[in-house]
Amino acid sequence: MHEKIRPSLRFEKMRNHREPTTSRTALFPSAAERERWDNLLTRELAGANARVSHGSVTPTLDLASFKHELAGFDFRTPRPLDDLLTWAIAQMEHGLVHVTHPRYFGLSNPAPTFPAQCADRIAAVFNPQLATSATSPAAVEIEAHVIRSVAGRSGFPSESVGHFTTGGSEANYTALICALTASNPRFGTEGARAFDGPPAFYVSRECHLAWVKIAHQVGIGRSAMRMVATDGCGRMDQKVLRDTIATDRARGCVPVMVAATAGTTNAGMIDPLPGCAEIARTFGLWYHVDAAWGGALIASERLRPVLAGIEQADSVTIDAHKWFATTMGCGMFITRHPSALSSAFQVSTSFMPSNVINLDPYVTSVQWSRRFLGLRLFLALAAAGWAGYGEHVERSVELAELLRERLAAHGFATVNQSPVALLCIQPPPGYGDPRSIARRVLASRRAWVTAATFEGNEIIRACVTNGETTADDIAELVGILQACGPETQPSLQDSK
Numbered sequence: 001m002h003e004k005i006r007p008s009l010r011f012e013k014m015r016n017h018r019e020p021t022t023s024r025t026a027l028f029p030s031a032a033e034r035e036r037w038d039n040l041l042t043r044e045l046a047g048a049n050a051r052v053s054h055g056s057v058t059p060t061l062d063l064a065s066f067k068h069e070l071a072g073f074d075f076r077t078p079r080p081l082d083d084l085l086t087w088a089i090a091q092m093e094h095g096l097v098h099v100t101h102p103r104y105f106g107l108s109n110p111a112p113t114f115p116a117q118c119a120d121r122i123a124a125v126f127n128p129q130l131a132t133s134a135t136s137p138a139a140v141e142i143e144a145h146v147i148r149s150v151a152g153r154s155g156f157p158s159e160s161v162g163h164f165t166t167g168g169s170e171a172n173y174t175a176l177i178c179a180l181t182a183s184n185p186r187f188g189t190e191g192a193r194a195f196d197g198p199p200a201f202y203v204s205r206e207c208h209l210a211w212v213k214i215a216h217q218v219g220i221g222r223s224a225m226r227m228v229a230t231d232g233c234g235r236m237d238q239k240v241l242r243d244t245i246a247t248d249r250a251r252g253c254v255p256v257m258v259a260a261t262a263g264t265t266n267a268g269m270i271d272p273l274p275g276c277a278e279i280a281r282t283f284g285l286w287y288h289v290d291a292a293w294g295g296a297l298i299a300s301e302r303l304r305p306v307l308a309g310i311e312q313a314d315s316v317t318i319d320a321h322k323w324f325a326t327t328m329g330c331g332m333f334i335t336r337h338p339s340a341l342s343s344a345f346q347v348s349t350s351f352m353p354s355n356v357i358n359l360d361p362y363v364t365s366v367q368w369s370r371r372f373l374g375l376r377l378f379l380a381l382a383a384a385g386w387a388g389y390g391e392h393v394e395r396s397v398e399l400a401e402l403l404r405e406r407l408a409a410h411g412f413a414t415v416n417q418s419p420v421a422l423l424c425i426q427p428p429p430g431y432g433d434p435r436s437i438a439r440r441v442l443a444s445r446r447a448w449v450t451a452a453t454f455e456g457n458e459i460i461r462a463c464v465t466n467g468e469t470t471a472d473d474i475a476e477l478v479g480i481l482q483a484c485g486p487e488t489q490p491s492l493q494d495s496k
C-alpha cells in the first residue's frame, strides 16, 4: 500500500525544491519550455501551411493505419510533447480537406485571416470567461464594440444589441427564440403551450436546413417550419409567402417569423429582402435575415446595395467565420430591439459576479460560459478596416466572374445569378452528371468543389472562399473540369 503523504507536507516539499519533470508538470511546463514549444509550433505550422497550399486539397492519410496508430494512445504512458505536437500537425496536414488551400472552392469555411489566428492565440493564453462584464470587462466591451459597428454598417439603429455566437445556427436559433418571445411573452414560461394554436415560421425551400433542427430545439416541432416555394431563381416567392401565412392564420396556426436568406447555401441567392420585410410587417411577424454568408457584403461600398432591405429586419445573422474569414466557430446575432435578448435570456443567480441587462452575455444569449470569439473580427477589422474587407469580398466576386467567363468559353453554363462569388455550374452535354464530375475533381486532389441542387436540378457548386485564390487557380480549376470531359476521362483517373 502507498504511504499517504499529508497534503501540507507535500506542498512544503514543493516550495523548497524545484519540482522534477513529472506527468503533471507536462500540463504546466516552465516559461522556458513553453517558449521553446511555442517556437516549435510556429515553425512547424508555417512549414505545414506552405506545403498544404501546394499539395493535395483532399486527405491523403490511410485511415485504417491512422486509426490503428490512434488506438495506441491509451493515455497510460505519457509521451513527450515535442513528438505529440509534430504528430498532431502531421495528422492535420494529411488528414483534412484543406479549406486553406487556394483551390478549395467549397462550402462556407474560408481560409482564416492572420489577425483572426492571432486572436485565437491570445484568447487561448488568457482564457477569459466572457459570461459577465465583471469577469472580463475589456473583452466584453470589445465584443460589444464590434457588434455595434457591424449593426451600424448593416443600417441598424444605434440602440441595436447583439452578441457573438458559435455560428449561424446558434444565431438563427436565437432569432427564433426572440420571435417566439416577442409574439407571446408567456412563451418563456409556458413554451409552445402559451400559444392559442401551433406556432409557424417561414423560410424558403433554399434556406439552410439547420432551421429544421432549430424548430425541434425550441420545442415547436419540425412541422412548424414552412418551406416556401422559390421563384425559379432560388429566391423566396413573395406571393406564396403571403398566401401561406394567410392560410396558416385562417387555419388557427400562429405565424411568428419570416426568415429571409441573404446568400443561400447552395446558390448564394438573396431573397427579396424589402418585399419579405413588407409581408412580415403586414402580418405583424418578426422579420429575420439570415445573412450568414452574404452579410460580409456590407463591407463593400460597391456591392452592399444588393443587401438593401436588411436594415428593415428585426434581427440578422452574420457569420464572421464565413466570408469575414475568422477562424471557425464565430457567428453574430444582432437585433434592433434593445430589450429582446434580455426578455428571452434573463436569469438571476447568486453566484455570478454581475447581472447587467443588455451587457452581460450570459443573460443575453443562449450560452453561459463563453470563449472570447469577437477578438478575431476586432483584430481583423482594426488591421484591414472596412475597406480591406471590401476589397476582399470584391476580389472574390471578380474571381467568380472570371470563372464564369472561362467556363462559358468551354461550354459550361452557370445557372444562378448570385452576387456572392458562388457559381452553380452545369456541365456541357456528354460530361456525365454533376455529382460524378465533382467526385472526379476531388479525386484529382488539385481542387475541391461539391455537387448540390439548385431549383431542383443537380449542379456543381463552386464558391470562391479563399482570400489568396488567384486567377491561375481559377484557370487550373477550369482545366480540371474540362479534363472531366468525355474524351479525357482516363487521364484524370490516372492522377488519383
Ligand SMILES: Cc1ncc(COP(=O)(O)O)c(C=O)c1O
Residues within 6 Å of the ligand: 108, 166, 167, 168, 169, 170, 172, 207, 208, 210, 261, 263, 264, 265, 290, 291, 292, 293, 319, 331
Ligand atoms: C445561409 C446559412 N445559414 C446558416 C448556416 C449555418 O451556419 P453555421 O454552420 O455557422 O452554424 C449556414 C452554413 O453554411 C448558411 O449558409
